[in-house]
Amino acid sequence: MTKDKDFEIFLATVPGLESVLCAEVRLKGFRQPVAVPGGVVIRGGWPEVWRANLWVRGTSRVLARIASFPVVHLSQLDKSAGRVPWQTILRPDVAFRVEASCTASRVYHAGAAAERIGKAITRTLGATQAEDAPVLVRARIEQNICTLSVDTSGELLHRRGYKQAINRAPMRETMAALFLRQCGYNGQEPVLDPMCGSGTFVIEAAEIAARLNPGRARQFAFELLATFDAQAWQAMRAVKSARTPAVHFYGSDRDAGAITMSRANAERAGVQDYVTFTQATISNLRPPPGPAGLVIANPPYGTRIGDKQSLLPLYRALGQTLLTHFAGWRVGIVTTEARLAHATGLPFLPPQAPVPHGGLRVSLYQTAPLPEA
Numbered sequence: 001m002t003k004d005k006d007f008e009i010f011l012a013t014v015p016g017l018e019s020v021l022c023a024e025v026r027l028k029g030f031r032q033p034v035a036v037p038g039g040v041v042i043r044g045g046w047p048e049v050w051r052a053n054l055w056v057r058g059t060s061r062v063l064a065r066i067a068s069f070p071v072v073h074l075s076q077l078d079k080s081a082g083r084v085p086w087q088t089i090l091r092p093d094v095a096f097r098v099e100a101s102c103t104a105s106r107v108y109h110a111g112a113a114a115e116r117i118g119k120a121i122t123r124t125l126g127a128t129q130a131e132d133a134p135v136l137v138r139a140r141i142e143q144n145i146c147t148l149s150v151d152t153s154g155e156l157l158h159r160r161g162y163k164q165a166i167n168r169a170p171m172r173e174t175m176a177a178l179f180l181r182q183c184g185y186n187g188q189e190p191v192l193d194p195m196c197g198s199g200t201f202v203i204e205a206a207e208i209a210a211r212l213n214p215g216r217a218r219q220f221a222f223e224l225l226a227t228f229d230a231q232a233w234q235a236m237r238a239v240k241s242a243r244t245p246a247v248h249f250y251g252s253d254r255d256a257g258a259i260t261m262s263r264a265n266a267e268r269a270g271v272q273d274y275v276t277f278t279q280a281t282i283s284n285l286r287p288p289p290g291p292a293g294l295v296i297a298n299p300p301y302g303t304r305i306g307d308k309q310s311l312l313p314l315y316r317a318l319g320q321t322l323l324t325h326f327a328g329w330r331v332g333i334v335t336t337e338a339r340l341a342h343a344t345g346l347p348f349l350p351p352q353a354p355v356p357h358g359g360l361r362v363s364l365y366q367t368a369p370l371p372e373a
Contacts, residue, residue: 154221161217196251199262319344
């Protein structure tokens with residue numbers, strides 16, 4: 001693969017949200033995105049890799065697929081990996097590491113596969129391996145086909161670069177962006193989170209409305225590759241797309257610490273002028289002045305049966321407040337249990353399929369605009 005070659009780029013996401021990510025990628029102008037298990041595939045060159053990292057809100061990492069070849073034994077893997085033009089992709093002065101996975105293949109030992117590939121890279125390039133290396137080469141051996149990719153993101157992309165303070169069970173920004181999209185949010189309406197925690201939904205909604213690139217405040221692993229062009233990258237980052245949102249965004253929480261945390265995170269993200277965070281209980285929640293919009297929440301869901309039982313009054317109070325005071329607003333609630341969601345009494349549409357989150361499986365429950373009480 002050369003610097004200008006058209007190749008496959010894989011944008012990873014939470015299983016179950018691939019079609020939502022695909023819609024975002026298409027909207028951002030990438031060519032022929034295709035939803036596949038675990039993510040979205042596009043084609044392009046290194047500028048598209050950089051743009052995907054800088055622009056796309058719903059992806060957790062961007063992998064550049066650099067080679068694919070059949071393999072049925074380790075010596076064949078060694079030879080084929082050694083034929084990859086690593087000098088055009090990696091730098092000899094930057095350490096790397098290799099991770100491998102093997103599924104339904106003659107080569108079944110992931111550790112041995114990673115070791116062979118690492119030695120082949122060192123032999124052809126001269127770069128050293130290190131457990132904490134900033135550059136990661138991923139090998140997926142499936143049905144006797146080895147696909148080699150470079151992780152161009154580095155740290156997972158939900159790390160936008162502004163959130164220093166988080167609450168105990170945070171919603172990742174990448175997943176929050178996809179749930180907002182599933183709810184039909186496009187930056188044109190107010191968003192309110194009545195259990196805002198560290199402010200993720202509210203800040204993400206404000207950034208979308210302000211057209212701020214999610215990757216604007218962080219660095220990426222692709223900056224350490226041989227394919228990196230610092231001047232072109234700076235020109236790409238310098239393009240100003242920001243605008244002042246036409247609406248405002250709101251978060252509330254009964255915990256004063258959560259409000260302090262959210263305000264600090266919003267200021268670091270540069271959206272403090274578009275958001276308001278207030279300490280309030282669910283029963284005191286009222287719609288802000290202006291047009292109706294979207295209420296979205298990630299309430300506590302508990303991990304034990306007793307926890308769930310004790311949470312039912314909270315969900316009932318939330319539903320009662322929304323039904324009484326939020327006519328015209330749509331609602332999105334993320335939770336693990338249908339029982340908790342339905343305790344709200346809200347008129348939910350058919351729920352989305354559950355997706356993994358923090359070791360659990362959660363579903364998004366949505367309503368149409370709520371009727372008058």
